[in-house]
Amino acid sequence: MGDSTVNVVGEYDAVVVGAGFSGLYALHYLRDKLGLTVKAYERGDSVGGTWYWNRYPGARCDSESFYYCYSFSQDLEQEWVWSSKYPEQPEILSYLEHVADRFDLRRDIQFETTVKTAHFRDDVNKWEITTEGGEVVTARYFVSAVGCLSAANVPAIPGLERFEGDWYHTGAWPREGVDFTGKRVALIGTGSTGIQATPVIAEQADHLWVFQRTPNYSVPARNFLMSPDRTREIKENYDEIRKAQRASYAGFPYPLNLTSALDVSPEERQATFEALWAEEGGFKFIYGSYFDLLRNQEANDTAAEFIRNKIRQTVKDQGVAEKLCPKDYPYGTKRPPIDTHYFETFNRDNVTLVDLRETPVEEITPTGIRTAGQEYELDTIVFATGFDAMTGSLLKIDVRGRDGVALADKWSGGPVTYLGLQVAGFPNLFTVTGPGSPSVLTNMPLAIEQHVEWIGRCIQYMRDNGIDAIEATEEAEDAWVEHVREVADTTLFPKANSWYLGANIPGKKRVFMPYVGGFAPYSQRCDEIVDKGYEGFRFTSGAITT
Ligand code: N01
Secondary structure, X not given: OOOOOOOEEEEEEEEEEOOOHHHHHHHHHHHHHOOOOEEEEXXXXXXXXXXXXXXXXXXXXXXXXXXXXOOOOHHHHHHOOOOEOOOEHHHHHHHHHHHHHHOOOHHHEEOOOOEEEEEEEXXXXXXXXXXXXXXXXXXXXXXXXXXOOOOEOOOOOOOHHHOOOEEEEHHHOOOOOOOXXXXXXXXXXXXXXXXXXXXXXXXXXXXXXXXXXXXXXXXEOOOOEOOHHHHHHHHHOHHHHHHHHHOOOOOOOOOOOOOOOOOOOHHHHHHHHHHHHHHHXXXXXXXXXXXXXXXXXXXXXHHHHHHHHHHHHHOOOHHHHHHHOOOOOOOOOOOOOEEOOOHHXXXXXXXXXXXXXXXXXXXXXXXXXXXXXXXXXXXXEEEOOOEOOOOHXXXXXXXXXXXXXXXXXXXXXXXXXXXXXXXXXXXXXXXXXXXXXXXXXXXXXXXXXXXHHHHHHHHHHHHHOOOOEEEEOHHHHHHHHHHHHHHHHOOOHHHOOOHHHOOOOOOOOOOOOOOOOOHHHXXXXXXXXXXXXXXXXEEEOOOXXX
8 A cells, every 4th residue: 555665565455553441442342343353552561541550659549449440241240250449450450461461462462562653544444653763554543542641741940850869750650669778769749649558658767758749639548458248239239330421511420419518507518628638539539529629719718728727737747748738720620639648648757848939949960959948869760740631742743644644733722622523534443431421530430431432332323324424514613622722711620720721741831631521521512423423523435445
């Protein structure tokens, strides 16, 4: 096909990039349900995606295990047993390895292979995909399952290359682990990752300095081991649980509370927050308390102040406690972490909080970190500094659509998509959990299943109707981008400098990327669009020459 100098080594119906939760399901659905020939590429040497790379100390799921798993196979649901409410990373990785083996997926995944380019060939309505090793394959459908939080962000702090100790990013953690015993350690970043890692590293390190730029609201996880009775109850009720998840705002089956935080007495509100804090913990605090916490500043203030008071009660040194109290953005507008003894850790003698707002980092020296206030002698630096979220991983690939237009150029003003599923000008490119979808605000496996199933049904429809290419129209894309922005503006989300906005990456265009309209309305909208004959999409058919 095309350029005769290109050595095409394989022709597939679909190429999937990534073998995490989304890539594995996409491969299974397209290959085993639709009967397509599928090739998946994965840069790691095994499956797992996020759960393959994020092996940092304390890494664990922060959604309940029994909700944070696939629902597409009842047999799988019934046979897999979760050890605890929030299992650690190795257990989730084992689950994904089990899925890969159980559905015989590995034979179609090429590991340790990074996709370098993906170019749409207008003449044949196919994608030409090149790996870093120079291998070229073609595919009718190009499915991006690269993950929303996979492009690690190591901040460009001057001097890192001269540091004589060891440094790690939490999202690319060494497989053999890191022994912090006797080490002087700096951890930079207090998002969900830093908050999970801090208490665990503190137990091992000689001394841990936590470098905080923005304090975070965190709620206790209250992890527990799953009893056989609880496991049995969940398995017996999975149908109902999944139904409730699919009908919910964020993919968690918590009963919907339509009460405003401002419509109850302060005593009642306090009692509600106390009960959720003490008994349940986790995301139920935000999604199961009052519906308007993310919509009304005054309502949000009540939860924010409750959490600040908990921090003040927990941390003995009130000067440190105040620095740990977030005050300049609403609770929940940065992705809310949940923790196991994070704030308690600052009561340890071997843990020091470094407030980068008071004393910013100036440089990394060969022996440590120098801030405006002090020099810290270090053996190890841990970057828990997050990711170039939602767009970073896909844009690492040179993706070109019709007429050779680069996705990087198309998205230079921020990502634009239709439903987070497709991009105008990029036919047959499907983005699982793409920007403009509610995925990162939703229980991820559920969001992934909804996308993969939508994509699979779309491809089946195309095949049934002799259609070669599907592409979002520019009008539908513009309208969706505008809708995503409008809905975000009805909430408090844009008030925080979060990765949802791209604010954590210097130079990244600030655009609120996820769809905050809720998972259930979003998936209903996706279905309605199908019912209306794929409204907002354009189909192309024609004789294909290969
Ligand atoms: O990353 P983050 P993360 N100098 O971007 C700081 C998911 N997740 O890896 O807030 C100093 O949230 C940055 O400071 P600021 C979850 O969706 C899930 O923690 O930008 N500091 C912030 O404190 C989560 O939201 C699980 O001012 C710098 C931190 O680094 C997402 O992954 C577990 C800096 C980055 O926080 C990302 O979480 C863990 C700099 N130059 C994570 N640059 C589950 O359990 C950045 N920071 C499912």
